Amino acid sequence: MSKIKIIVADDHQLFREGIIALLAKNDSLDIIGEAASANELFELMDKSVPHVVLMDISMPETNGLDAIKVAKDKYPECKFIVLTMHAEGQYVVKAVRNGAFGYLIKNADENELIAAIEAVALGKKYFNSEISQLMIGNMALEGESHKKLSDREMEVLELVSEGRTTKEIADQLFVSARTVDTHRVNMMKKLSVQNTAELIKKAAHLKLI
Amino acid sequence: MSKIKIIVADDHQLFREGIIALLAKNDSLDIIGEAASANELFELMDKSVPHVVLMDISMPETNGLDAIKVAKDKYPECKFIVLTMHAEGQYVVKAVRNGAFGYLIKNADENELIAAIEAVALGKKYFNSEISQLMIGNMALEGESHKKLSDREMEVLELVSEGRTTKEIADQLFVSARTVDTHRVNMMKKLSVQNTAELIKKAAHLKLI
DNA sequence: CTAGCCCTCCGTATTTATACTGACTGAAGA
DNA sequence: TCTTCAGTCAGTATAAATACGGAGGGCTAG
Secondary structure, three states: OOOEEEEEEOOOHHHHHHHHHHHOOOOOEEEEEEEOOHHHHHHHHHHOOOOEEEEOOOOOOOOHHHHHHHHHHHOOOOEEEEEEOOOOHHHHHHHHHOOOOEEEEOOOOHHHHHHHHHHHHOOOOEEOHHHHHHHHHHHHHHHOOOOOOOHHHHHHHHHHHOOOOHHHHHHHHOOOHHHHHHHHHHHHHHOOOOOHHHHHHHHHHOOOO | OOOEEEEEEOOOHHHHHHHHHHHOOOOOEEEEEEEOOHHHHHHHHHHOOOOEEEEOOOOOOOOHHHHHHHHHHHOOOOEEEEEEOOOOHHHHHHHHHOOOOEEEEOOOOHHHHHHHHHHHHOOOOEEOHHHHHHHHHHHHHHHOOOOOOOHHHHHHHHHHHOOOOHHHHHHHHOOOHHHHHHHHHHHHHHOOOOOHHHHHHHHHHOOOO
8 A cells, every 4th residue: 555645734833843753754654744724734735635634723723623624625535633632522523523534632642643544544533432432421511502602692792701881882882782681691591501700601611702 | 062861741642752753863862751740750850860851831730830840949950941832921931930941832843942952951041032022021911910819709709600699609608798799899809800790701711710 | 016918797879680571673594 | 485593672670789988807927
């Protein structure tokens, strides 16, 4: 079998260089490029489509998970492995939904990384049991989870979190205070909380603000 | 000059292995060990004191910055370079205060890493201009920054953020509602915010809750 | 021992938030 | 077309938060 062509996408140069130095020791792997952002990755893929992309989640501009979704549409034959330090169920779930073939935490070891690359290159999925557990845990939560907030609600949420009163927000958004009230109440229902304080806390933890 | 002895402390095995593969190419550097936690680092240092330690901030148990402080006391001649993805002023400031000789973001390149190691091994400090700027920005903030919250205030804050009302909190803490009120108001003053919503937001961002 | 902080508590008045119920429009999608 | 949903608005009533401006006891570090 020919070499597995790989692109490493991560905004941390030292990590990219480290991974490349690590994989360079293996003759069956061929690193054809590296990217510090989703856009750089897209440019590289336009020139030459790799077999496998190692993708970080946290990157400037477009994040890794969204980038997978976009790239999957264009190059369905290319496989993505998420390689991140985020061991959180929500990310795993989103990665799978967006079409990732593998998910590795950065504290995996070299052997596991290579095993994952080889498995994924053959069209198999690679999720070790730790990751699978995270996903299961998160799926269970989803049942009782919140709905998404609308754009307008996010706007109101933002202002509420900045300490504005209902009236101030109403004036600023050119709507009645009742409307702002309704938005706030609807958000509380969606996130299953009792009052504004808890709403802000939950929103902060969900990184909405 | 003899080889510079280095220990890499980072809880992400892949990152450690990557860095080691990268530095192994350089003959003047000698990686004498790797650690996945502060305790592992301490054990290694007890056996053989390196010239330079590359240290991540986020590690299980003791974090990297605290670990530097502890290790500095025991081995004053050993130099620490913080190597992290956190480009935040508060971390830089704390690193400096705890005695770090260098601070690098993980998106530095190989040359900068080696330059930093060599500089630090000679007893020089290595903080590039980007990092220095972060530190300056943070120091400026400190002047106008918040005071710390008392234990009791933290307790109240916790309950407020869980959606409890003043009266509920008062009952739970066996004090009057006025007292709870006062605590809340005092916290708002300390954090310079206008109301509870903003208080919760700020507290969440400061990772108090 | 004094200054400063923490924790506690009080009154009054005003402003806000919350609960409950309900309804209209327009846009997007099944 | 019919449904769904976001966004808008309403009334009434109660609960809660916020703005004022004090005050005393306890503990600690300079």
